[in-house]
Amino acid sequence: MAHMIDTQVAIIGGGIVGATIAHALSKYKVNVCVLEKQPMTGHGLTKCSQGGLHGGTGLYMSKYVKWWEGGGDLKSYLAREDHLKDRLNDPGVRMFYELQPFLKAKILTSGRVMVAEAQDDIEKMKIFKELAEEKGWKGISILDRDGIREKEPLLDPRFIGGLYDPHTASVNATEWTTAFTEVAAQNGVHILLNTEVHGIEQKTGGYIIKTNDGSLRAEYVVNAAGIFSDEIARMVGGIDFSFTIWKCQMLVMENTAGIQHTIVTMPKPMKSRMLYMTTDGNILASHTMDLSNSKSDHSTTREGLDLLSTYLNYYLPEAEFKILRSFAGIMHFNTRNPDDYLIERPKPKFISIIACPPAVTPAPALALDIVKMLADEGLGLVEKSDFNPYRDVEPRFIELATEEKNRKIEANPGYGHLVCRCEKVSEEEIRQAVRAGATTVDDVKFRTRATMGRCQGGFCTSRILKIMADEMGVSPLELTLKGGNSYVLACETKGLIRGDMHVGQRS
Amino acid sequence: MLVKEVDLAVIGAGPAGMAAAIKAREAGLDRVILFERAECLGGLLHQCIHNGFGLHRFGEDMTGPEYAYRFIGQISSMDVEICLNTMVTHLSPERAIVAINSRWGEFTVNAKAIILAMGCRERSRFSIGIPGSRPAGILTAGLAQRLVNVDGYLPGRQFVILGSGDIGMIMARRLRLEGAEVKAVVEILPHVGGLIRNEVQCLHDFNIPLLLEHTVTDIYGNYRVEGVKIARVQDGKILKDTERDISCDCLLLSVGLIPENELSREAGIIISDETGGPMVDEYLQTNVRGIFASGNVLQVHDLVDNVSLEGEKAASNAVRFINGEIKEAAKEIRVVAGKNIKSVVPQRITGREDVELSLRVKDPVENAVLKAGEYRKKFRVLTPTEIIKLKLKPSDFGSCHGTGKLEVSCVEGVVRK
Numbered sequence: 001m002a003h004m005i006d007t008q009v010a011i012i013g014g015g016i017v018g019a020t021i022a023h024a025l026s027k028y029k030v031n032v033c034v035l036e037k038q039p040m041t042g043h044g045l046t047k048c049s050q051g052g053l054h055g056g057t058g059l060y061m062s063k064y065v066k067w068w069e070g071g072g073d074l075k076s077y078l079a080r081e082d083h084l085k086d087r088l089n090d091p092g093v094r095m096f097y098e099l100q101p102f103l104k105a106k107i108l109t110s111g112r113v114m115v116a117e118a119q120d121d122i123e124k125m126k127i128f129k130e131l132a133e134e135k136g137w138k139g140i141s142i143l144d145r146d147g148i149r150e151k152e153p154l155l156d157p158r159f160i161g162g163l164y165d166p167h168t169a170s171v172n173a174t175e176w177t178t179a180f181t182e183v184a185a186q187n188g189v190h191i192l193l194n195t196e197v198h199g200i201e202q203k204t205g206g207y208i209i210k211t212n213d214g215s216l217r218a219e220y221v222v223n224a225a226g227i228f229s230d231e232i233a234r235m236v237g238g239i240d241f242s243f244t245i246w247k248c249q250m251l252v253m254e255n256t257a258g259i260q261h262t263i264v265t266m267p268k269p270m271k272s273r274m275l276y277m278t279t280d281g282n283i284l285a286s287h288t289m290d291l292s293n294s295k296s297d298h299s300t301t302r303e304g305l306d307l308l309s310t311y312l313n314y315y316l317p318e319a320e321f322k323i324l325r326s327f328a329g330i331m332h333f334n335t336r337n338p339d340d341y342l343i344e345r346p347k348p349k350f351i352s353i354i355a356c357p358p359a360v361t362p363a364p365a366l367a368l369d370i371v372k373m374l375a376d377e378g379l380g381l382v383e384k385s386d387f388n389p390y391r392d393v394e395p396r397f398i399e400l401a402t403e404e405k406n407r408k409i410e411a412n413p414g415y416g417h418l419v420c421r422c423e424k425v426s427e428e429e430i431r432q433a434v435r436a437g438a439t440t441v442d443d444v445k446f447r448t449r450a451t452m453g454r455c456q457g458g459f460c461t462s463r464i465l466k467i468m469a470d471e472m473g474v475s476p477l478e479l480t481l482k483g484g485n486s487y488v489l490a491c492e493t494k495g496l497i498r499g500d501m502h503v504g505q506r507s
Numbered sequence: 508m509l510v511k512e513v514d515l516a517v518i519g520a521g522p523a524g525m526a527a528a529i530k531a532r533e534a535g536l537d538r539v540i541l542f543e544r545a546e547c548l549g550g551l552l553h554q555c556i557h558n559g560f561g562l563h564r565f566g567e568d569m570t571g572p573e574y575a576y577r578f579i580g581q582i583s584s585m586d587v588e589i590c591l592n593t594m595v596t597h598l599s600p601e602r603a604i605v606a607i608n609s610r611w612g613e614f615t616v617n618a619k620a621i622i623l624a625m626g627c628r629e630r631s632r633f634s635i636g637i638p639g640s641r642p643a644g645i646l647t648a649g650l651a652q653r654l655v656n657v658d659g660y661l662p663g664r665q666f667v668i669l670g671s672g673d674i675g676m677i678m679a680r681r682l683r684l685e686g687a688e689v690k691a692v693v694e695i696l697p698h699v700g701g702l703i704r705n706e707v708q709c710l711h712d713f714n715i716p717l718l719l720e721h722t723v724t725d726i727y728g729n730y731r732v733e734g735v736k737i738a739r740v741q742d743g744k745i746l747k748d749t750e751r752d753i754s755c756d757c758l759l760l761s762v763g764l765i766p767e768n769e770l771s772r773e774a775g776i777i778i779s780d781e782t783g784g785p786m787v788d789e790y791l792q793t794n795v796r797g798i799f800a801s802g803n804v805l806q807v808h809d810l811v812d813n814v815s816l817e818g819e820k821a822a823s824n825a826v827r828f829i830n831g832e833i834k835e836a837a838k839e840i841r842v843v844a845g846k847n848i849k850s851v852v853p854q855r856i857t858g859r860e861d862v863e864l865s866l867r868v869k870d871p872v873e874n875a876v877l878k879a880g881e882y883r884k885k886f887r888v889l890t891p892t893e894i895i896k897l898k899l900k901p902s903d904f905g906s907c908h909g910t911g912k913l914e915v916s917c918v919e920g921v922v923r924k
Contacts, residue, residue: 299640302724302745325633327641398596402508406612416609418594421544454769456631461646462653476660481643486730488643489660490756496664496686 007033007190009374010209010218012197012232014041016049016173016360017353018224019180020367025374026187028381033216034181034189035209037196039483040443042177045226046360047446048298048329049173050250050276050286052262053107054361055093056137056167057114057128059086062358064124065267066339075127079134083340088362088369090135095364096171102389103179105171110277112168112262113143113151115159115315121266125163132165139166152259154316168262172279173360174446182436183391187384192216194483197225200235202347207236220374223352227295227332230354237346241336241354247297248287249304249328253312254454255283257319265315273311280449283321285311287329298328324454331357341366349377394432396449398424419467420460422453427467434471442482444468465489509614513538513588515825516604516618518595518770521550522811523802524624525578526818527825531622532585534826540588540616542595542606548582549575550626551649552811554656557677559704563812574811598770600795620797620825623771623785624818627764627803629674632726635762637669639726642733648674648761652681661685663757667735668692669723671710673701673809675761680709689715690753695722695740698871700761701892702809723758724750732756764807774798781850782806789853789862790824790833791817799825806852806865809894840907845916847872849891856913858904864897866915875920880913881905889917 009025011018014036025032038044052058060078063086067077081087100107116122122142129140143151144161151164185191192213199210206219223232233239255277263275276284288304305326312321333356334342342354351373353366375381397405397415409416414428425448433447441464444450450464451457457464465488469476480486491500514536517524520543528541547553552560555571562568565577582589590608597605604616629647644663646654652674654660664687668675671694679689692710697719699706710717718737724745725736735758739749766783768776776793777786784805785793792799801821802814827833836857842864844851849867856862864879868889875886877895882903889895897915907913 296729299726300638302638305636305638323634323636326636326638402613405607406508409607409609409612413609416607416612417592418544418596418607421594424594424596454631454634455628456633458629458631458647458650461650462658466658476658480730482730484730486643488662489654490663491661493655493659493661493685495661502664 004214005033005216007031007216007218008379009033009220009222010035010207010216011222011224012209013044013224013226013229014038014177014181014191014193015044015046015224015226016042016177016180016363017226017355017366018222019177019184020363021222021224021370022184022189022191023180024364024367024371026184026189027383027387029384030379030381032184032189033218034184034191035195035197035211035216036191036193039193039439039480041181041191041193042174043442043446043482045330046173046177048250048327049360050284050329051170051173051278051360052276052358053093053096053169053171054089054358055169056140056165057132057163058112058165058168058361059089060128060131061264061267065269068269074124075131078127078131084343085341085356085358085362088365089358091365092362093167096176096361099364103176103183103391104393104395105176105179106279107169107171108277108279108281109166109169110261111164111166112264113148113155113162113164114264114266115148115155115162116266117159119160122161124266129163137167140164151261152263152316154257154259154319155263156315156317170262170277170279171360172446175279176360178447179391179393182393183389186392187387197232197235200232202236207350220349220377220379221351222370222374223350226355227330229352233344233346233352233354236350239344239346241334241342243295243332243334244338245292245295246331247290247292247328248331249300249308249326250287251285251305251308251323252278252325252327253283253285253321253323255281256322257316259283259316259319263315273314275311275315280452282324285309289331292330295330295332298330300326300328304328322454324452325456343373345373393436394429397426397429419463420448420450420453422455423449425450430464430467431471434468439472440480440482441465441468441488461488509611511540511614511616513540513616513618514829515539515620515622515822516616517541517622517624518598518604519543519550519624519626519802519804520548520589521624521626521802522552522574522578522814523626523804523818523821524622525549525575525582526815527622527624527801527822528587529578529581529585530819530822531826532587534823536826536829538588540590540618541582542590542593542604544592544594546592548579548589548591554649554652555677556656557681560811563810564815571811578815595770598774600775602797619829620799622818622821622825623793623798623800623804624802625767625770625804627766627807629760630763630765632760637723637726639735640728642726642728642731644728644732644757645726646757646759648672648678648759651678651759655681655685661687663732663755664688665690665755666757666759667723667737667753667755668759668761670694670761670763671699671701671706671717672761672763673705675759676701676705676709678759678761679715680713683713683715690755691716691718691737693718693721693723693737695720698890699892703890703892726758727752732758764803766804766807768804771800771804779850779854781844782852784852786854787852788839789856789860790828791821791853792824792828792833796835797825797828799828806850806894809892813894838908838911840904840911840913842913842915845914847917847922848915851915856904858908859901861901862899864899864915865894866897867891867894868917871923872917872920873923876918877915878918879903879915880907889920
């Protein structure tokens with residue numbers, strides 16, 4: 001960005017919220033830029049979200065915890081929809097399913113078994129069921145001891161029954177963010193990566209946004225900077241809230257026990273013990289909760305990992321799982337209205353979205369609200385006649401039928417060379433990820449699944465670096481894991497003896 | 508889809524698979540196919556540029572690539588169908604293999620016998636549960652070895668190595684020779700995980716600090732590793748007040764090898780909890796008839812020479828199987844690990860032939876006596892890092908035929924905890 005860019009709408013933040021807004025705006029004849037500080041979209045808090053798509057009774061899980069704190073009549077409390085995030089929940093779920101054929105990102109509808117230790121829990125589950133049915137969700141059932149074990153045979157016999165909800169699904173929020181971003185970009189939205197906002201000035205007719213890489217003039221600004229949205233908001237005026245930050249550790253496990261559903265229990269305050277099915281069939285043990293004072297601390301702790309390993313035992317004492325990976329996500333709640341999103345309009349044509357969990361499920365519906373708000377502020381929305389809603393992405397090679405595989409290999413031998421053995425990812429798919437814009441090893445990983453399996457890249461990392469470097473036309477020394485100075489390699493052999501400078505020091 | 512019919516299919520062209528394919532051809536099998544996912548034959552031998560290979564087998568001290576080329580040279584002059592850059596994706600109990608490569612696409616191979624020789628993989632940071640951040644600069648020692656010795660890149664400048672497996676110790680020396688700083692090799696056990704000769708030649712000779720009964724308890728750094736926290740470990744417990752930080756930009760892990768048996772499991776092959784490899788009989792045959800296992804996929808070996816020997820043994824038996832010379836036993840004898848024995852291979856025997864047992868002890872022991880049936884043998888020192896071989900004759904099994912059980916125990920000796 002050597003010279004000043006002019007745009008109508010600047011969206012700050014390329015997470016799930018910013019990406020859905022960019023996608024929604026790309027249908028219109030509007031000039032839009034997304035500013036993302038990382039070298040890829042969807043790799044901030046989006047990446048470490050649990051990925052739950054809360055259809056059916058899902059909405060009531062977090063509300064139930066709130067009820068627990070306040071008391072009163074459970075049913076009328078749960079039925080209240082005075083929070084924006086609650087109103088957007090079901091429309092958000094529906095939109096994910098409607099968009100799926102266009103965006104070609106995965107939804108795994110595994111359903112959920114919610115287990116009960118006591119009859120009292122069953123009574124509450126019946127209320128969940130009633131409320132969800134009133135909203136049109138079908139197929140939810142209350143099960144007895146045998147019923148839940150028919151769904152999940154390895155469940156501990158001490159659970160007396162539970163609720164089965166077929167509508168619980170998972171998405172990979174990063175994959176969806178990539179999908180929203182790609183469709184937005186192919187319809188003219190500019191995605192400015194490695195672009196960090198340092199300051200915003202209000203000027204006649206709009207805002208000047210100063211970044212690490214030049215400035216940008218925008219008529220409208222949408223602040224979708226996630227956990228950094230308070231800092232962006234502060235750039236245009238005083239704010240009266242801060243964030244309470246929780247670090248949530250999770251374990252990803254190979255599903256060696258063959259469980260079929262997400263398994264949860266009645267949530268308790270500060271205690272959410274879930275076994276979540278991921279879109280790729282792994283199990284996510286989720287999650288611990290520890291107050292944190294850092295917006296970027298994603299480290300795990302010994303205590304956290306130990307606690308997570310008890311979750312398995314809690315539900316499935318006989319089952320064996322193999323741990324693939326552990327990580328920590330972050331949940332942040334604003335201090336003014338901790339139970340809901342804040343949509344702030346501190347200045348004309350400036351909208352701040354201060355989201356809180358769950359941020360993924362409502363995101364596509366929220367995006368439509370934001371577009372409406374922009375229109376109310378004066379943004380003219382004329383539909384494009386040539387809007388292309390389809391994302392140009394190939395299905396995973398290994399999942400194709402044999403004839404299809406062989407047709408592709410014949411046309412392009414790179415498909416026949418499987419590089420990542422655990423996830424069975426071909427050389428051609430890695431090259432395609434690079435051609436679609438991936439510049440980091442993590443981005444390639446999230447686009448292709450290469451290195452996500454049980455060896456965590458032990459075999460294929462060396463090959464992937466070579467293929468990426470070749471496709472990008474750079475030296476492997478230039479490649480990073482996730483931007484910044486996360487260089488994978490230090491120097492060539494004999495480089496230390498020669499006194500070579502690190503590639504990061506050279507530039 | 509291409510369908511091929513073969514006598515023998517060997518999965519994996521490392522030291523076990525190459526030896527097996529050669530032996531099978533020498534024994535007269537016509538149609539032998541060898542699958543290798545990498546771009547050349549030899550498996551991990553190419554990155555093992557240190558010496559110490561071939562002492563037993565060839566009476567010569569060779570490097571890994573030199574050892575590999577002995578076999579590559581031989582196999583190239585034979586009529587073996589070699590499939591490089593080929594990933595086997597499925598294995599069925601009916602001995603049908605599905606594989607993918609650029610030449611034939613997705614294809615099927617039906618084999619009269621199969622030898623599993625997929626080797627092993629390294630345990631990752633996550634599977635042993637090291638907490639901390641997830642920056643660049645955390646990798647397994649074997650990956651680092653590949654990057655340095657084959658690709659020509661150093662993954663860091665200042666290293667801490669967790670685990671004192673052979674690859675970890677060998678990489679410590681290799682990195683020191685490259686001018687990198689190796690701040691410490693950290694081992695949770697009171698003794699090194701690899702061979703004593705590697706402790707001496709790779710660590711002591713290069714003044715690389717070895718911290719026994721220590722482990723890594725945290726990892727720092729957001730983008731790139733900035734340091735690790737280490738602590739003393741006593742009786743499996745981390746001593747919190749001994750924690751201290753070491754700054755480094757790379758953490759290498761040499762914390763154990765896992766036999767690569769995902770294909771085996773798919774075919775219904777039973778895997779031993781002790782070895783991580785298939786349960787086999789004295790022919791190295793798994794519970795699925797006609798599928799044999801050899802090399803590190805069966806049990807993690809300490810010497811490559813033995814890996815090749817095992818490959819040849821599996822091949823000889825596969826040939827006998829194809830010729831109908833291996834009959835199912837009416838009653839098998841289970842081989843079980845007794846006192847101070849960690850693992851034994853094979854796990855079951857017919858009792859009608861000579862048997863070579865491969866075993867590891869749990870704790871180091873001096874002046875030991877190992878007993879198996881009527882068989883007894885004295886050893887001055889036994890350590891868990893070495894595989895011990897016992898050659899038993901049918902006369903040693905005596906009463907085992909009645910009980911159906913052959914227990915292998917360390918009956919005498921002074922255990923060093």
